[in-house]
Amino acid sequence: xxxxxxxxxxxxxxxxxxxxxxxxxxxxxxxxxxxxxxxxxxxxxxxxxxxxxxxxxxxxxxxxxxxxxxxxxxxxxxxxxxxxxxxxxxxxxxxxxxxxxxxxxxxxxxxxxxxxxxxxxxxxxxxxxxxxxxxxxxxxxxxxxxxxxxxxxxxxxxxxxxxxxxxxxxxxxxxxxxxxxxxxxxxxxxxxxxxxxxxxxxxxxxxxxxxxxxxxxxxxxxxxxxxxxxxxxxxxxxxxxxxxxxxxxxxxxxxxxxxxxxxxxxxxxxxxxxxxxxxxxxxxxxxxxxxxxxxxxxxxxxxxxxxxxxxxxxxxxxxxxxxxxxxxxxxxxxxxxxxxxxxxxxxxxxxxxxxxxxxxxxxxxxxxxxxxxxxxxxxxxxxxxxxxxxxxxxxxxxxxxxxxxxxxxxxxxxxxxxxxxxxxxxxxxxxxxxxxxxxxxxxxxxxxxxxxxxxxxxxxxxxxxxxxxxxxxxxxxxxxxxxxxxxxxxxxxxxxxxxxxxxxxxxxxxxxxxxxxxxxxxxxxxxxxxxxxxxxxxxxxxxxxxxxxxxxxxx
Numbered sequence: 001x002x003x004x005x006x007x008x009x010x011x012x013x014x015x016x017x018x019x020x021x022x023x024x025x026x027x028x029x030x031x032x033x034x035x036x037x038x039x040x041x042x043x044x045x046x047x048x049x050x051x052x053x054x055x056x057x058x059x060x061x062x063x064x065x066x067x068x069x070x071x072x073x074x075x076x077x078x079x080x081x082x083x084x085x086x087x088x089x090x091x092x093x094x095x096x097x098x099x100x101x102x103x104x105x106x107x108x109x110x111x112x113x114x115x116x117x118x119x120x121x122x123x124x125x126x127x128x129x130x131x132x133x134x135x136x137x138x139x140x141x142x143x144x145x146x147x148x149x150x151x152x153x154x155x156x157x158x159x160x161x162x163x164x165x166x167x168x169x170x171x172x173x174x175x176x177x178x179x180x181x182x183x184x185x186x187x188x189x190x191x192x193x194x195x196x197x198x199x200x201x202x203x204x205x206x207x208x209x210x211x212x213x214x215x216x217x218x219x220x221x222x223x224x225x226x227x228x229x230x231x232x233x234x235x236x237x238x239x240x241x242x243x244x245x246x247x248x249x250x251x252x253x254x255x256x257x258x259x260x261x262x263x264x265x266x267x268x269x270x271x272x273x274x275x276x277x278x279x280x281x282x283x284x285x286x287x288x289x290x291x292x293x294x295x296x297x298x299x300x301x302x303x304x305x306x307x308x309x310x311x312x313x314x315x316x317x318x319x320x321x322x323x324x325x326x327x328x329x330x331x332x333x334x335x336x337x338x339x340x341x342x343x344x345x346x347x348x349x350x351x352x353x354x355x356x357x358x359x360x361x362x363x364x365x366x367x368x369x370x371x372x373x374x375x376x377x378x379x380x381x382x383x384x385x386x387x388x389x390x391x392x393x394x395x396x397x398x399x400x401x402x403x404x405x406x407x408x409x410x411x412x413x414x415x416x417x418x419x420x421x422x423x424x425x426x427x428x429x430x431x432x433x434x435x436x437x438x439x440x441x442x443x444x445x446x447x448x449x450x451x452x453x454x455x456x457x458x459x460x461x462x463x464x465x466x467x468x469x470x471x472x473x474x475x476x477x478x479x480x481x482x483x484x485x486x487x488x489x490x491x492x493x494x495x496x497x498x499x500x501x502x503x504x505x506x507x508x509x510x511x512x513x514x515x516x517x518x519x520x521x522x523x524x525x526x527x528x529x530x531x532x533x534x535x536x537x538x539x540x541x542x543x544x545x546x547x548x549x550x551x552x553x554x555x
Contacts, residue, residue, distance in 0.1 A: 012108075012126065012130075013105060013108065013109070016104065016105060016108055016130075016133055017101060017104075017105050020100065020101045020104045020105070020137050021101055023137060023138075023143065024097045024100050024101055024146060024147075025097070027143045027144070027146070027147055028093055028097060028146075028147040030147075031144065031147040031148075032088070032089075032090070032093075032147070036144075036147075036430070036433070036434075037088075037089045037090075037092075037093055037147050037148050037149075038089045038148075038469065038472075039148075039430075039433035039434055039437040039441070040148060040149075040150055040433045040436075040437070041436070041437065041440055041466075041469075042150060043089065043092060043148045043149040043150050044089075044149075044468065044469040044472065045068075045465075045468065046068070046072055046073060046076065046092060046149045046150070046151065047076060047080065047086065047089060047091065047092040047149050047472070048464070048468045048469075048471075048472060048478065049063065049064060049065055049068065049073050050072075050073035050074070050076040050077045050080050050091075050092070051077075051080045051086055051478060052478045052485060053073070053077060054077070054081070055477055055478045055479050056478055056479055056485060056486065057479055057481075057482055057483075057486045057499060058485065058486045058487075058499065059479075062260060062489060063485055065272075065485070066257055066260070066261055066266045066267045066270060066272065066489075067267050067270070067272045067273060068151075069204075069205050069206055069207060069208070069253065070205055070253075071154070071202060071205035071206045072095065072149075072151045072154055072206055075095040075154070076091055076092050076094075076095055076149065079091030079092075079094050079095075080092070083475065086472065087472060087473070087475050089148075089149060089472075092148070092149025093146075093147055093148055093149060095149075095154055096145065096146045096147070096148060096149060096150065096153040096154060097146055097147070097153075099146070099153040099154040099156070099157035099158075100137070100142065100143075100146035100153045100157070102157040102161065103136065103153065103156050103157035103160050103161075103382075104133050104136055104137040105133075106157060106160035106161045106164050107132050107133050107136045107137075107160055107382060107385055107386065108129045108130070108132065108133040109129075109164055110132075110160065110163060110164045110167060110340075110386065111128055111129040111132040111133075111386055111389060111390070112125060112126070112128075112129035113164065113167060113168060113171070114167055114171075114336070114337045114339075114340060115128060115129070115393065124393060124396050124397070124405065125393075127409055128389045128390065128392065128393040129389075131388075131389040131392060131409075131412055131413070131416070132385045132386050132388075132389035132390075133385070134413075134416065135381075135384065135385035135388060135389065135416055136381060136382065136385040138416070138420055139306070139307070139378075139381055139420065140420055140423055140424050140427040140430075141306045141375065141378055141423075141427040141428060141429040141430070142156075142378060142381060143427075144427050144429055144430045144433075145375065145378065145429055148433075150375070151206055151207055152207075152375060152378055152379070154206050155203060155206045155207040155209060155210065155379075156378070156379070156381065156382060158199050158200075158202050158203040158206060158210070159203055159209070159210075159213060159379075159382065160382050161195075161199045162196050162199035162200050162203060162213065162217065163339060163340070163342050163343060163382075165192045165193070165195040165196035165199060166192070166193075166196045166217060166220065166221070166339050166342065167337070167339040167340065168188075168192040169189050169192040169193045169196060169221075169224065170224050170336055170338070170339050171336050172188045172189035172192060173189055173224055173225075173227070173235075174335060174336045189235070189238070190238050193221070193238055193239070193241075193242045194241070194242070194245070196217070196242065197241075197242045197245030197246050198245065200213065200214045200217060200245070200246040200249075201245055201246060201248055201249040202249075204246070204249035204250050204253075205249045205252075205253070209345075209346060209349055209350075209379065210249075211250050212345060212348075212349040213342070213345050213349075214246040214247070214249075214250070216342060216345050217246065217342065218242070218243045218246055218247075220339065220342060221239050221242055221243070222239060225239045253267070259490070260489050260490055261489050261490065261492070262490060262492045263492075268357075272465075273358075274357060274358045274359050275357065275358035277358070278358040278360070279358075286354070286358075286360030286361075286362070287360075287361075287362075287366070287367060287368075288351075288354040288355055288360075288361070289354075289355065289358075289360075290355060290356065291355060292351055292352070292355045294355075295350075295351045295352070295353075295354035295355040296347070296351040298354060298361045298363070298366065299346075299347065299350040299351055299354060299361060299376065299377065300317075300347070300377075300380075301363060301365070301366060301377070302361050302363060302373075302374050302375075302376055302377030303377035303378070303379075303380040303381075303384070304316065304317070304377070305363060305365070305374060305377060305428045306374070306375070306377040306378045306380075306381065306427075306428060306429065307381075307384060307419060307423075308419035308420070308422050308423060309419075309422035309423055310365075311422070312415075312418065312419040312422055315415065315419075316384055316388065316419065319387075319388045319391045319392075319415075320383065320384050320387040320388050320391070321387075322391040322394075322395075323386075323387030323388060323389070323390035323391035323394070324341070324387055326390070326391060326394035326395075327340070327387075327390055327394070330394075340386055340387070340390075343380075343382050343383035343386055343387075344380075344383050346379035346380055346383075347380070350376055350379065359373065359376075360372055360373060361373045361374065361376060361377075362374070364428075364431075370435075371428075371431065371432035371435050371436055372432070372436070374428050374429065374432050375429045375432065378429070388412075388416075389412075392408060392409065392412040395408055396408045396409065438541065439539050439540060439541030439542035440466075440467070440469070440542060441469075442539035442540075442542065443467065443470075443537055443538075443539040443542040443543075443545055444467055444469045444470040444473060445470075445473065446537050446539070447467065447470040447515070447537055447545055447547075448469075448470045448471075448473035448474040449474075450535055450537070450547060451470060451471065451474045451476055451515075452474045452475075452476070454512075454513060455512070458480070458512040458513055459480060459481075459482065459510065459511045459512050459513075460476075460480055460481040460482065460511060460512070460513050460514070460515055461481070461482050461483075461503050461504070461507050461510070461511035461513070461514045461515070461522060461526075461550075462481045462482075462483055462514070462515040462516075462522060463483060463484055463516075463517065463520040463521050463522045464478070464481060464483040464484065464485070465484060465520075466517065466520065467517060467545075470515075482499055482500060482503045482510060482511055483500065484500055484521065485500075486498065486499040486500045486503075487499060487500040487501060504521070504522070504525035504526075505525070507525075507526060507529055507531065507548075507550045508529075508531075508550040508551055511550055512549070512550060512551055513534075513547060513548065513549060513550065514526055514531060514547070514548040514550055515545065515546075515547055515548075516545070516546050516548065517543045517544070517545050518543040518544045518545075518546075519543055520543070523546070526548065529550075531548035531549065531550055532548060532549045533546050533547070533548055534547045534548065534549050535547045
């Protein structure tokens with residue numbers, strides 16, 4: 001019997017979206033009131049990259065930089081036109097909150113879509129879809145991150161919807177009309193494939209995870225085309241368009257880097273890349289470096305820490321594996337539901353990144369017993385949400401008595417509640433943000449107080465890469481600070497005529513005050529200038545900040 005049309009939007013979906021919106025807004029207001037939406041240094045950086053596109057001595061799209069992909073910053077920009085939304089960080093949170101809602105709805109649609117058939121209205125299918133959505137939306141770490149300007153919630157939403165549309169494409173390919181394909185019969189599959197390509201392109205402009213996902217999905221699309229009855233030239237042409245659409249974003253970014261930085265791989269091997277940063281740290285070494293097995297273990301452990309406390313973690317792994325194995329044992333899963341396996345794509349991507357791309361993951365439970373990039377484990381949340389829910393679905397399917405099915409459903413809800421309850425008071429992503437931000441926030445808060453006392457029309461010279469949050473806290477427009485972004489990046493290896501370089505060489509000509517952090521480019525550049533120090537700011541764990549006057553005060 002053929003599958004019925006997948007329901008796109010109904011009361012259940014609307015209810016889920018409404019509930020998720022309430023969770024998103026309430027949690028955001030809680031963290032905003034606690035002053036915790038700007039704890040991550042990366043969140044502050046994302047907000048100010050977007051802001052400097054229009055608030056800079058040299059405004060324009062080139063201010064988007066090279067290492068971080070541009071879509072999150074472009075989505076934040078309209079909200080950051082408001083000084084209040086910029087200063088508080090609210091403008092950076094809005095895209096993440098919207099993505100959180102879309103990601104939850106996408107998880108629900110994905111599960112209900114792959115299980116929906118002639119018995120689509122079955123209560124167990126509805127429960128399974130709700131369970132997957134709840135596992136995703138109720139995760140304490142995701143709830144915190146969606147209140148910030150971090151890019152994980154946006155990427156997860158695009159990732160999920162790419163899998164949703166790809167799954168629908170595969171289901172359309174397996175329908176009986178494909179025995180005699182017509183132009184009208186191709187439309188649903190073609191539409192789903194185009195939507196998948198758009199989501200992939202957006203994901204590729206959000207995080208580099210998307211590039212790996214795009215390759216995996218292009219291979220999967222080709223496999224689906226070869227399995228279709230018949231494969232046909234028409235379907236192959238549509239697959240070709242899909243591949244071109246998925247490749248467009250990476251090609252665009254490579255071209256941007258080639259034109260602007262004279263190096264198409266500037267984001268990967270330039271001075272701000274992960275590898276370059278690691279190489280600048282003497283004796284730097286991270287677990288899993290050139291060791292794929294250890295890298296895999298660290299990534300999987302970070303995923304466990306994002307799901308539950310120690311006593312519950314292995315149960316998540318076992319249930320997810322049970323969902324995978326039970327699915328693969330069923331012919332229908334192998335035929336049309338196999339796209340769900342794409343949810344595990346983050347595993348090889350992050351294992352390879354940790355092993356060979358200079359991307360460390362530090363956790364408090366394993367050496368070196370600290371916090372760094374633990375949030376990467378959250379990329380497996382969609383996989384756990386879907387396959388744990390499927391494990392419950394398949395287990396319930398083996399039970400004939402309704403009472404047993406209800407018991408299985410209740411046990412699943414209790415398990416998820418207990419797991420999340422074990423980390424609710426201290427989500428590891430929030431812990432990571434708190435611990436790693438202490439020194440930075442302390443020095444930026446004191447510096448912001450000092451900057452606010454300076455004359456309102458004064459010009460500053462400051463390296464913004466590490467402590468732009470001081471200007472944000474003080475509400476000082478970025479155009480009042482000459483910084484490393486005020487030069488012509490296409491002039492390689494340097495630009496002696498750039499505003500940044502000219503000001504470093506002669507601060508008193510262009511700036512009224514210099515803010516130098518020990519070890520940064522400004523600190524190095526002004527050592528021979530004989531400037532008058534006005535104040536020195538020290539905070540434990542942070543480099544010393546010195547404020548210099550470049551010109552004698554007017555009398």
